Amino acid sequence: MADRPNILLISMDQLRWDALGCANNPVVKTPNIDRLAREGVRAEHFFVHSPMCQPSRASLVTGRYPRNNGVRWNWYDLPKSEKPLPAILGAAGYHTMAIGKMHFTPIDELHGFDDRVFAEGKMFSDYDAYRESLREQGLDEKYFEHVKRWANEENFGADTFLLGDENYVDTFIGENGAKMLAENEKYPFFAWLSFCNPHMPFDPPEPFDTMYSPDEVDIPADFDTDQMSRVPEYRTSSGQKDFGALDEAKLRKVIANYYGTISLVDREIGRTLDVLEKAGVLEDTVIIFLADHGEMLGHRGVLWKGRMLYDHITRSPLIIRYPKELGGGQIVSDLIQAVDIMPTILDFAGVDGHAGMQGESMRRLLRKDAVEWRQWAFAESLNMKMVRTQRWKLIHFGGKPYGELYDLQNDPLEVNNLYDDPRYAERLAEMTRLLADILIETEDPVPEPALGSAYEGIAGDHPEQEYGGRDAGLYRYSRE
Numbered sequence: 001m002a003d004r005p006n007i008l009l010i011s012m013d014q015l016r017w018d019a020l021g022c023a024n025n026p027v028v029k030t031p032n033i034d035r036l037a038r039e040g041v042r043a044e045h046f047f048v049h050s051p052m053c054q055p056s057r058a059s060l061v062t063g064r065y066p067r068n069n070g071v072r073w074n075w076y077d078l079p080k081s082e083k084p085l086p087a088i089l090g091a092a093g094y095h096t097m098a099i100g101k102m103h104f105t106p107i108d109e110l111h112g113f114d115d116r117v118f119a120e121g122k123m124f125s126d127y128d129a130y131r132e133s134l135r136e137q138g139l140d141e142k143y144f145e146h147v148k149r150w151a152n153e154e155n156f157g158a159d160t161f162l163l164g165d166e167n168y169v170d171t172f173i174g175e176n177g178a179k180m181l182a183e184n185e186k187y188p189f190f191a192w193l194s195f196c197n198p199h200m201p202f203d204p205p206e207p208f209d210t211m212y213s214p215d216e217v218d219i220p221a222d223f224d225t226d227q228m229s230r231v232p233e234y235r236t237s238s239g240q241k242d243f244g245a246l247d248e249a250k251l252r253k254v255i256a257n258y259y260g261t262i263s264l265v266d267r268e269i270g271r272t273l274d275v276l277e278k279a280g281v282l283e284d285t286v287i288i289f290l291a292d293h294g295e296m297l298g299h300r301g302v303l304w305k306g307r308m309l310y311d312h313i314t315r316s317p318l319i320i321r322y323p324k325e326l327g328g329g330q331i332v333s334d335l336i337q338a339v340d341i342m343p344t345i346l347d348f349a350g351v352d353g354h355a356g357m358q359g360e361s362m363r364r365l366l367r368k369d370a371v372e373w374r375q376w377a378f379a380e381s382l383n384m385k386m387v388r389t390q391r392w393k394l395i396h397f398g399g400k401p402y403g404e405l406y407d408l409q410n411d412p413l414e415v416n417n418l419y420d421d422p423r424y425a426e427r428l429a430e431m432t433r434l435l436a437d438i439l440i441e442t443e444d445p446v447p448e449p450a451l452g453s454a455y456e457g458i459a460g461d462h463p464e465q466e467y468g469g470r471d472a473g474l475y476r477y478s479r480e
Contacts, residue, residue: 005322006285007089007190007345010272011060012265013053013101013121014199014305015291017046017315019262027217028259032270033319036289040321041330041366047377047388048293048338051305051313053103053121056292056338061085061111063342063357066380068444073382074103078111083354085342086190087112092351095186100173100194103292113192117180119173122147122196122203130172139163150201153245156303157201158254160209168205170195170261174268178275187281188349193272197261198295200304204260212259214252220299222413223251231402243302251298258297283323286348288341291316299413309386309395310414314379322348326366335377335390336362356446378438387435394431405431 017023021030022037023044048056050066050073058064058071061084066072070079078084086096090112099117110116118128125144127135134140143163150157161168177193184191197204204211269289276282294313296302305313318336320326339359346353347361364371379386383398393414395404405419405428418424 004094004188004350005324005348006188006281007094007349008272008276008285008287009190009192009194009345010269010287010289011057011100011192011194012198012262012291013194013196014293014295015197015262015317016294016297016312017044017291017317019198019259019295019297020317022319023317027212029211029263030266032266032273033289033317035273036269036287036319036321037329039323039328040287040319041326041332043318043320043332043334043336043362043366045333045377045390046290046316046318046336046338047314047379048291048316049314049379051293051308051379051381053101053292057103058082059338060290060292060341063339063353063359064444065339065358065378065442068356068358068442072380083356084112085345086192088346088353089190089349089351090114092349093188094349094351095184095189096191097180097184097189098192098194099177099180100192101196102192102194115180117176119169119176119196122169122199122201123150129176130169133172134163134167137167139167143167146203147201151241156243156246156250156254157203158250158257159201159203161203161205163205165205165208165264168264170197170265170268171205174265174271177268178271181272182275182279190345190349195265195268197265198258202254202257202261204257204264208260208264209257210260211263212256214249214256217252217255217259219248219251219255220297220413222300222415223248223298225300225415231397231400231404241304246298246301246303254303255297258295285322286345287319287321288345289317289319289321290341307381307384309379309381309384311388311393311408311412314377314386314388320344320366327368330366330368332362332365332368334362334365334373335375335388336365337377356444358442358445376434376438378442385435385439387431387438389431389434392427392431394428394435396432396435403428 019025019028020033022034049059050056052074054074055066055071058069058078062069062082069082090096096113097115098113100119101121119130120128134143165171173195296312299312340362343357343359343361347363377388385396387394391409393406397403403419404417406414
């Protein structure tokens, strides 16, 4: 075994932060993910930078905010100038592997991985390794007929996958991921196991389609909130769907199926842990489990995701397991961001990053060391920008006369908008100032300034603060 740890990144797509047993969900069963939390550290306030798959994933692998890495929304290519995580680790001697949904374009490029099995998302309409396996069995046409019904109003995609568990996308990813890891002989490795669920359609195969009864799930307290009465950008979610036909019975089935797909993925994660344990490398592997964003799941009467920056879709689960260094069963409550994932992985790997990275390694934070940490989280959705502290959230709409301000301590569901309430004018001004400071401080740091020029002898010395370094002080904001 190499002296540097292996790194295994396990991701799910559209998984809510509270849809796990270890997050105190009383219904969903996730024993293997719960094991990761029991033997590792769970970050209960982890935020992604976009409510959409592609920009969120781009931030994970670049350590940079969407407006800086160029992937501001779905269907944006990752620029060739970006330095993605697998390429950096590969150059440092790691064997890099990936299987599952990457959601990078161009879709058929390796993007820095040595080995990659193409198994893209549930909405992917072309042929990858998974769809090829269905075509070989003559099942591809039935598959495409099934998934194209995701936006119907009869069940909003809550259906049974009729091609069987053995032909389900995340079963395919789990089996092939386990095979890839079992056959690997190159160490240290970086592997990304990227599952497609619980992204819509909510279509678990038997027996997961009946694992949860619609009668046992909880309906969100704000299900009856009229989303149409909110700001124009929020009147629809992805697919521009009107959810007027979403009643309680349909929502209960959606939630039950959503949980079913989560439990199926949990089974496949257990398969992966068994492979690592059998190979004798489990304790030598840093395991990072997360999701690219959440799911509305009936809150405000809508489903899916879209141009919204509520916690339901920007707050995601995050668990890190590495018993050699991190205590088991620990919870970190600090505000952690997606841009922190890449610096943290590089820190564990003993690999230098690059000047363009905008996150911070949370390794010391995970060890429960005394460490100064930022007091805010940031997300963006094109012209919409969000800043969140432990208690307050501001959503700013560029060029618009409206906005949103929430007191998360007294209004965790973000229903009571205080933006126009004169009693909170001072708080609004403070949060707006904080957002402005963050936008300035997080402007693209590349290219770097040309220090050491021959003009310094005439122009004098220039402190690091002049170049926007860490001493500029933003990370030391102390907000309530």
